[in-house]
Amino acid sequence: MSLLHLPPELLDNVCHHLAPTDLHALALTAPRFYHAAQRRLYRHLSVDARNLKCVFTLARNPAIARHVRSFAIRIGNLNTLLKAFYRHLATALSNMSELTSLEVTANQAASWVMRTRDDSSYTRLRRFASSFNLDENLAHFLNKADALQELEVDPFHDPPSPVAELRMGALPRLTHFTGSTQAAQCIVPGRPIQHIHLNSGDLTEDVAESLAQSSAPIVVLAAATSSHSVALIKTLTRCMERLVHLRIVTTYHFSDAPDNMYFANIADALTSLPDLQSCEIWGLHWVSSKKSFHDHGRVWESEAFNPSYIPPNNLLTNGTFLDDLYSDFSYAY
Structure with a gap:
């Protein structure tokens, strides 16, 4: 049996053992391999200053963004990037509806990227860590993540800013919390x-x-x-x-x-x-x-x-x- 005739689950298993460079080559050989390689290439992503272009891909291609299961982005000072980048990041976060783990480390002034589209939801998200404190933007995002079990929010904000209230019944499965005493009193x-x-x-x-x-x-x-x-x-x-x-x-x-x-x-x-x-x-x-x-x-x-x-x-x-x-x-x- 050729690879072209393998069931999807076996093809996914083959892709699981390939390096990213091999997956990229496989994606160019046939449409069927293209989708299988994509699922593996974009399953777990870690973004920093070296590979920011990935964010643009996820913003422009919702179908690709839905392959992402874990996403971590760590970027420095807000002033080093244009606001257009953060708009693409907000769109990418809205598109990644199948996430199970998310980490966002960025300047507090960019917390508005967490105000995702009203039609976006995160029914599979289990873990979320953020450098943002619990403001209205972060609360907007958390209100969509009812499957969340582990939450970490940034404790370092001076002077302390008021925390935002979550909707009644939000985070019904949350078992782990890391953050400030102020945020804990709101969430726990x-x-x-x-x-x-x-x-x-x-x-x-x-x-x-x-x-x-x-x-x-x-x-x-x-x-x-x-x-x-x-x-x-x-x-x-x-x-x-x-x-x-x-x-x-x-x-x-x-x-x-x-x-x-x-x-x-x-x-x-x-x-x-x-x-x-x-x-x-x-x-x-x-x-x-x-x-x-x-x-x-x-x-x-x-x-x-x-x-x-x-x-x-x-x-x-x-x-x-x-x-x-x-x-x-x-x-x-």
Whole structure:
């Protein structure tokens, strides 16, 4: 049987094993191969300053744009590109209706590219990461992405700008959120978010209470706070009782080491988290052990608080350290 008579799924499998240059050559041999090669060539795209022409192709050819499953574009300052390019980018994003993963990194002033055509939808989009903060343009896009499960928005905007509200019922499947405390308070309540990574803003007791309004139990929380209050930890353990991984760092400067009562109060709060597996608070790792042979409850205690002490480990050869880079604690989720 010749290639011309192969079923589409087998032809796609053949194309899967070809390099881009070979796919380009195959596309020139016959119309049937042209479409099969296109599906593979445009399935996963990463765009930067070296291959911007790809954006024009996707804007002018909706049929090609529908082949794209994952698209990442990383471009620099807005002033280095003409506004016409961003108009083509907005059109390309509107055309890529079959996306499952999208990453857009650009100047905040270009967030209007996310205001895609009213007739565009993204029913298969599962992951979206953006350098834009949650303004009206980004909210317009997110309102069309009901299948979204993982969302990352830019936390770095100074001064803080107001976040836009999403429509009622938007993002019903969202489980992972990375962004600022401000955006989190807008997005998390009422949605089934279980993994929260706050990469800017201050985690306070009020913020913790707001995040606890997620419609699913929060199992991973990583955040920073200006506090060193035991009350904050008690609030977390009270309103997020299904936590599995907890990482709270603080910008507070300890002039003196906390006393034993301070650590005992935190340890007592942690015992109310039956599912907790790993914990870091104020830069200290907390470890647990069983209460007794017959009691499966856990007792938590911190490593010695000594800022000048460095454990005798070679981090470059410690496999555990390397594993941590890919754990649920990583901000690059």
